[in-house]
Amino acid sequence: xxxxxxxxxxxxxxxxxxxxxxxxxxxxxxxxxxxxxxxxxxxxxxxxxxxxxxxxxxxxxxxxxxxxxxxxxxxxxxxxxxxxxxxxxxxxxxxxxxxxxxxxxxxxxxxxxxxxxxxxxxxxxxxxxxxxxxxxxxxxxxxxxxxxxxxxxxxxxxxxxxxxxxxxxxxxxxxxxxxxxxxxxxxxxxxxxxxxxxxxxxxxxxxxxxxxxxxxxxxxxxxxxxxxxxxxxxxxxxxxxxxxxxxxxxxxxxxxxxxxxxxxxxxxxxxxxxxxxxxxxxxxxxxxxxxxxxxxxxxxxxxxxxxxxxxxxxxxxxxxxxxxxxxxxxxxxxxxxxxxxxxxxxxxxxxxxxxxxxxxxxxxxxxxxxxxxxxxxxxxxxxxxxxxxxxxxxxxxxxxxxxxxxxxxxxxxxxxxxxxxxxxxxxxxxxxxxxxxxxxxxxxxxxxxxxxxxxxxxxxxxxxxxxxxxxxxxxxxxxxxxxxxxx
Numbered sequence: 001x002x003x004x005x006x007x008x009x010x011x012x013x014x015x016x017x018x019x020x021x022x023x024x025x026x027x028x029x030x031x032x033x034x035x036x037x038x039x040x041x042x043x044x045x046x047x048x049x050x051x052x053x054x055x056x057x058x059x060x061x062x063x064x065x066x067x068x069x070x071x072x073x074x075x076x077x078x079x080x081x082x083x084x085x086x087x088x089x090x091x092x093x094x095x096x097x098x099x100x101x102x103x104x105x106x107x108x109x110x111x112x113x114x115x116x117x118x119x120x121x122x123x124x125x126x127x128x129x130x131x132x133x134x135x136x137x138x139x140x141x142x143x144x145x146x147x148x149x150x151x152x153x154x155x156x157x158x159x160x161x162x163x164x165x166x167x168x169x170x171x172x173x174x175x176x177x178x179x180x181x182x183x184x185x186x187x188x189x190x191x192x193x194x195x196x197x198x199x200x201x202x203x204x205x206x207x208x209x210x211x212x213x214x215x216x217x218x219x220x221x222x223x224x225x226x227x228x229x230x231x232x233x234x235x236x237x238x239x240x241x242x243x244x245x246x247x248x249x250x251x252x253x254x255x256x257x258x259x260x261x262x263x264x265x266x267x268x269x270x271x272x273x274x275x276x277x278x279x280x281x282x283x284x285x286x287x288x289x290x291x292x293x294x295x296x297x298x299x300x301x302x303x304x305x306x307x308x309x310x311x312x313x314x315x316x317x318x319x320x321x322x323x324x325x326x327x328x329x330x331x332x333x334x335x336x337x338x339x340x341x342x343x344x345x346x347x348x349x350x351x352x353x354x355x356x357x358x359x360x361x362x363x364x365x366x367x368x369x370x371x372x373x374x375x376x377x378x379x380x381x382x383x384x385x386x387x388x389x390x391x392x393x394x395x396x397x398x399x400x401x402x403x404x405x406x407x408x409x410x411x412x413x414x415x416x417x418x419x420x421x422x423x424x425x426x427x428x429x430x431x432x433x434x435x436x437x438x439x440x441x442x443x444x445x446x447x448x449x450x451x452x453x454x455x456x457x458x459x460x461x462x463x464x465x466x467x468x469x470x471x472x473x474x475x476x477x478x479x480x481x482x483x484x485x486x487x
Contacts, residue, residue: 390435
């Protein structure tokens with residue numbers, strides 16, 4: 001029995017040993033197969049890490065973010081390209097060609113062989129050519145202000161023929177200079193009708209005091225009104241509203257509440273305001289065809305025309321002669337007219353000494369009603385100016401009764417001229433007039449004795465009557481007041 005038990009135990013150990021060895025062999029074989037499959041997969045996908053294969057299979061914490069997709073890469077590349085081009089073009093307009101070329105090189109280096117890089121290379125080539133052209137034009141720029149008219153004219157022609165590079169350089173001069181060179185640059189940009197000029201002129205106005213350069217800038221903006229964008233006119237309009245307020249950037253209502261006289265040219269910067277207002281008036285006439293609504297759209301304020309109208313009415317009272325003259329010239333465009341005629345009363349029979357001015361509703365006077373001091377209507381002369389307002393096209397008869405001398409002009413043409421030697425006389429003139437405003441001037445002289453002057457008319461649809469009421473209008477002037485005698 002003992003021997004049998006021993007043999008059975010040995011047999012059982014042998015069976016157990018064989019089973020364990022088989023399990024280890026199968027496990028090793030499975031592990032080998034797994035390694036071969038992974039290595040095969042790695043070869044087909046290519047290397048994805050510098051770590052050994054065994055290490056990549058080990059859990060190492062949270063997974064690393066996957067690389068950006070090709071779509072994402074293209075989106076980021078396009079954004080980078082657009083930003084680079086924007087900066088490069090801005091440098092180009094500042095005439096900083098070398099800096100723009102450097103930025104081009106850096107962008108191309110980052111983009112590598114991406115298709116966008118070729119566009120940047122083309123821009124870089126253009127910049128190189130512009131840099132060379134700019135160096136060649138330096139001499140011509142210096143000669144623009146030459147005391148020799150011949151040299152200045154040659155330089156002017158050379159710059160105009162050079163095209164875009166020259167205009168970029170001229171714009172830079174306008175930004176950086178304020179003397180005669182800037183003045184010549186402004187004139188050339190207007191002559192060339194450069195698209196960038198209006199915006200450059202508007203920006204320069206903000207820092208330019210009254211003088212030849214400021215006048216040239218405003219004249220240039222009037223000439224190039226058709227090229228200017230809305231931002232130019234809105235900037236000018238804002239500058240006019242803000243002139244003298246000292247509260248830029250605040251709400252319009254608040255600004256006006258703080259300074260109700262802000263738009264009054266008698267209390268704010270006179271010349272700068274009238275210059276800018278002159279540009280806006282020109283824009284109303286040329287850019288907007290006289291349409292107030294279009295002007296409002298252009299400057300971003302529906303009340304722009306009314307604002308300008310109020311400004312002009314006040315500017316007429318300005319102590320600055322140039323401002324007052326400008327306002328009177330701009331008044332008809334906005335309908336800033338007074339009913340009646342501008343009467344200028346003189347001492348002397350040849351308009352020698354101006355005594356006073358006043359607004360007369362019509363011309364109908366005798367020695368008793370002529371408003372001279374103390375009723376002295378001898379050795380005097382009077383001049384009336386304004387507009388004859390015609391309602392219908394047709395033939396009109398203009399008549400005047402006078403004593404001693406009377407003359408009348410319509411649209412600069414003398415139509416009446418007479419002298420009464422023995423008592424009052426009358427003259428008539430037939431004229432053909434179209435509907436609208438016609439310049440009217442009447443002169444009267446009385447040496448001594450009785451005096452008389454009347455002006456009447458008849459025309460289509462009405463008989464003879466005094467020229468009065470809506471038929472007469474005039475430009476306001478400083479100190480204008482209605483009939484009531486001398487100042």
